[in-house]
Amino acid sequence: MGKDNRERLEIDVQHITRVEGHGNIVIDALDGKIKKCELQIVEAPRFFEAILRGQPYQNASHISSRICGICAVTHATTSLRASEKALGIEPTNQTTQLRKLNLCAEMLDSHILHAYMLVAPDLLGVGSVLPLAKSSPEVVRRALKMKKVAGDLSAAIGGRHTHPIAMTVGGFTHFPDRDELSQLLGRLEDLRSDIDETVKLFKSLSFPTFERETEYIALQTEDEYCLLDGRITSSEGGSWPIEQYLEVTNESMVDHSTAKHAQNLLSSYMVGALARFKLQFYKLHPIAKATAQSLGITSDCINPYMITIAQVIECIHYTEDAISIIEHLIKDGIKDEAPILPTRLSGEGVGACEAPRGTLFHHYVIEDGIITEANCIIPTAQNLANIEVDMKELVPTMMENPLDEIQLALEMLVRAYDPCISCSTHRLDLRVD
């Protein structure tokens, strides 16, 4: 396409497609200078914290799991960890392993959805997954097959597809039996060939090249690619206990968004697959590391469009992680453990997990078994400021490109972050005196 010479650039994308929730992109630039560059979040704020207040702690994880239909397991697990820390409960190793297994399932489910259904259509130039299903039905069938394995694994552990019901404070109320686990193990082993095909597909696609230094944040533990607990760590060198999450997120309100913006050591930061990949590359499964090399991505990558590639690599890691956890569970035998009871009924706790889109925090104050204060900080809310800074740097590099190219590049940038706008909007806390 030819270059356009223009003094003024105006872009107004209402309701970006293929993201969860409603967001707009608004750009106004004159003579190469950006006057306005906003990712407007217009979704009505969702008062989830208000619903949690006044609830018995036992209900919190079930309510939280309804915040998001994609990250239901992560919300539930993070909620459980917040309650357990508040009430002095230390879960058993089996409970932690089962939770990690379910988090692996959710990561796979969400990453496959994002890579195949939301990102691939842009890179293949087909607009959406429907024409892709017509032109390459085998590709979409493969994605659905992979999603089904992840969903069935989640249902076996959580007792229900999508919104787990068997996960409770202190443990589980239902356990998968040996046969179920063996069957799932076989299906996960079969998944390896589908993941190989996925790697081939994404290797053949060309991602936009846009690079920008920023801060990357993820949870980390000493010995493994972290899914839950651990410490908050930054690419800029900091490390904080989970309880100090507010010192990292530093949320502030902005006029054009119903979701807050977060900022730590730099002007903005990124959470999610690329942040985890960069910070914990050396802890990835060897096959995932080798695949990263073949896909041409290293821990030095600062291209946000490559978040999808980091997700593909994480799919390998989480599949191998899930296989390993199931093998251990089968070897050790699943014990019918009763949930551990609280040592107290009042306290304060912060839970943190890595959701598909990044670090998720739940913070509860519990008094006599009732939640009196709740705060949830969602990955997308932490990424919003970073997306805007990306947009501000990307637009001046494209001023002479055709308008539709700039618009597509911006939409693809937003989609790369896999934003879940519906659950990130929670700004208002109204009090009427």
Added chain:
Amino acid sequence: MLLKRERLTPDTEIETIIIGLGNPLRRDDGIGVVIVETLKESSRLPEQITVIDAGTSDLEALLLMQGYQRVFLIDAADFGGEPGDWRCISLDDISFIPDVLTKYGSFHNAGLRDAIALGQTLEILPKEIFIYAIQPQDTQVSVGLSKPNSVVVGEIMEDLLLRLGREQNLDRSSIEQKAEE
């Protein structure tokens, strides 16, 4: 209310799944979930019927209905009725799914419309799809159904159980008839 399409079902016992959709944290948006949870407790629910609460994951609903021959989806939908009005629509009775479902306005970013369109393209949909669509009064973030919606939960369950019983009998008589032949 009777189904528009009353006919003998195929000559094998039809495997049926009932899927509730919606978010119970958005009041009436969660009516599909409330109905399936109530249904699970019913002693009249035929054993071989699968009942699943899929929450707001419409794509998950598509995956769940794969392999079944008949699906009942239960969901809040704005079809311009009075709060608590409900319809049971057969997919066969809808000529243009995207347009009609836009009009019927699922609250989940038209995800159900997209999921059904994807299923049609890949030819993985059950042969028979019925949608129970219930007009909400209130979908603000809060818990509990509005009065107009809570009073129709029993009515819809009754309709569904009658429908299942009747169609199962049709299935059975069809199988018996086939065996006699």
